[in-house]
Amino acid sequence: MILGRVIGSIWATQKEEGMSQLKLLMIEPITWKGEPAGQLIIAADRIGAGRGERVIVSRGSPARIIFHKSAPIDAVVVGIVDSFEVNEPEE
Incomplete structure (x- = not known):
């Protein structure tokens, strides 16, 4: 799965x-910091x-399974992110 932003x-x-x-x-795939990825x-x-x-976007076979196996889908939105928490490593 990847994190992304809906751009259109x-x-x-x-x-x-x-x-x-x-x-x-x-x-648009993004990093946890919101940068393009x-x-x-x-x-x-x-x-x-x-x-x-x-x-949150799932890709490949797992995406296709959500729909009909014959549907030509390789990516599906599986969640809308409300918030998340990241512990940055100390430098």
Whole structure:
């Protein structure tokens, strides 16, 4: 799983079977400090994440299992982050 920030939505009127009624979001992977940490991800979302929110994204087979096994999905939003706590190592 990765931590990310929702930076936008994608609308597609034509989708593969198994993807109808599915909201697609553009997710920017981020570090725990909120800094960019990789390439943009397009993820399916059934929990209602919105622009600017921090989210947890699952990728690969675990993402596909949430939907139909035949759906061409490799990333899904599995949580909206309310808060987290990190203990930074002492220098």
